[in-house]
């Protein structure tokens with residue numbers, strides 16, 4: 001059987017780094033910046049008041065105290081946004097609001113609480129030092145400074161900073177586009193009634209959600225029965241329809257094992273896709289390669305049909321490769337070690353990915369459900385994968401294991 005790492009490297013090699021596209025700021029969250037972002041101007045762009053109060057010359061108030069207050073004429077009113085504020089004459093004050101530009105000639109702001117709040121004249125009860133309550137131009141960012149480096153993952157703060165330096169659009173790495181196609185004659189769309197022998201199609205919606213969650217762009221095709229001709233036609237029609245915005249990956253589920261109706265295997269064998277057994281559980285039967293579709297060659301990964309097998313295979317092989325393709329700074333799930341809350345047994349020869357729940361405070365992890373690759377409810381309750389190596393057959397409670405955090 002093929003080692004997990006070897007298959008992971010082969011899946012990663014299917015992806016080319018994605019190109020750059022420009023997106024409006026509102027679509028930038030979760031994307032990776034493609035070029036350094038340089039601020040064309042300083043931040044703050046101009047010296048401004050940090051308080052609602054009165055702009056003054058600190059020297060005019062040197063002798064002021066609560067016992068010896070002074071009164072200054074209020075010569076101007078400077079709300080935030082005023083662009084034509086006059087200069088401050090010695091011995092006067094300007095009423096000023098937070099964020100308003102400091103008048104030329106003023107070097108400090110007396111907050112309104114230290115005054116009587118007057119509009120014609122203002123009584124000031126305390127002295128201020130030069131620079132007090134003034135936010136200097138460029139105190140945050142200087143003109144020409146790189147504020148965000150290429151490769152930065154854009155979260156709320158980064159989007160805010162980009163807006164603050166005046167960027168309405170940003171160059172980001174394109175999200176890999178993934179077509180998801182499930183197979184199985186037993187499948188019925190969720191929402192439709194089941195007959196005995198049928199199940200609802202769950203891999204497609206699950207894998208499409210996993211692609212989007214990883215930062216890719218999923219398109220879920222209508223699942224097909226175990227019919228080679230219908231499978232190939234559905235796939236090629238979908239690829240032809242997307243010829244001008246090519247697909248980065250076709251990801252199928254089901255039809256790759258040892259049975260009599262292995263539609264994916266039958267359709268792709270001898271046509272660029274190779275099928276292997278990987279030394280892992282779940283997720284043993286895997287396939288990958290290049291399909292000569294109507295719009296050119298397209299990368300293909302075929303995941304096993306058992307629901308837990310398909311999502312675990314996605315986690316182990318596709319997710320890190322997909323994220324690396326668009327330059328995500330953290331392609332892999334965070335990995336920690338935790339003490340097992342109960343003992344685990346497994347067969348030798350395959351690396352096991354058991355579903356678990358972690359208690360980060362206690363540093364322990366508890367298996368959720370058994371090893372069966374149909375146990376979707378247990379997967380949905382899990383927040384981590386417990387990784388037990390190929391050669392290990394038993395882990396005692398209290399021993400540590402590698403854990404992949406699925407929420408990270």
Ligand SMILES: Nc1nc2c(c(=O)[nH]1)N[C@H]1C(S)=C(S)[C@@H](COP(=O)(O)OP(=O)(O)OC[C@H]3O[C@@H](n4cnc5c(N)ncnc54)[C@H](O)[C@@H]3O)O[C@H]1N2
Nearest residue numbers: 182184201202203204254255256257258284304305306309
């Ligand atoms: N004789 C052998 N049988 C099996 C072997 C083997 O080595 N020899 N391997 C087992 C392992 S391990 C796995 S994993 C599965 C993989 O099978 P396939 O990829 O061919 O998947 P299917 O047979 O089509 O389906 C398996 C299972 O999953 C359900 N399924 C499939 N698609 C969906 C879907 N879209 N939504 C929900 N559930 C789905 C399907 O009904 C089956 O129960 O093969 C083992 N067998």
Ligand code: MOO
Nearest residue numbers: 282283284309373
């Ligand atoms: O390897 Mo299969 O993926 O166990 O269920």
Ligand SMILES: [Mg+2]
Nearest residue numbers: 183184254255
């Ligand atoms: Mg099937």
